[in-house]
Amino acid sequence: QVQLAESGGGLVQAGESLRVSCAVSGRTSSTWRMGWFRRAPGKEREFVAAISWGDPYYADSVKDRFIISRDNAKNTVYLQMNGLKPEDTAVYYCGADFLPQLHRHSDSGAYKAWGQGTQVTVSS
Numbered sequence: 001q002v003q004l005a006e007s008g009g010g011l012v013q014a015g016e017s018l019r020v021s022c023a024v025s026g027r028t029s030s031t032w033r034m035g036w037f038r039r040a041p042g043k044e045r046e047f048v049a050a051i052s053w054g055d056p057y058y059a060d061s062v063k064d065r066f067i068i069s070r071d072n073a074k075n076t077v078y079l080q081m082n083g084l085k086p087e088d089t090a091v092y093y094c095g096a097d098f099l100p101q102l103h104r105h106s107d108s109g110a111y112k113a114w115g116q117g118t119q120v121t122v123s124s
Helices: none
Strands: 002-007 010-013 018-026 033-039 046-051 066-071 076-081 090-097 118-123
Touching: 002 090, 018 033, 018 090, 018 118, 033 066, 033 076, 046 066, 046 076, 076 090
Parallel strands: 010 118
Antiparallel strands: 002 018, 018 076, 033 046, 033 090, 066 076, 090 118
């Protein structure tokens, strides 16, 4: 049984930074792809960032502002969010893709385990 738990969300002002974390427990593997997605009020869940064996992937909307990283020794994935904007307001979810395939990093259906989410609110 794999469990993911996000933490670190909160309320910040535009331009500030925040780091959210995703702790993975139970069965873990460094070969998994880990991803961050978000869901804003009234919108569909959207891809934010992913990391696997190569270069990380980012959505265009967060590229050059957000940084995804993972600490396999701690079984934790991080999302450092800089230069936050009000449009970044959303619930942020981390997911685990147990059998990562090329070009599926932004496909939420490829991720088979999810956390409960952490709220990030950016005020203007």
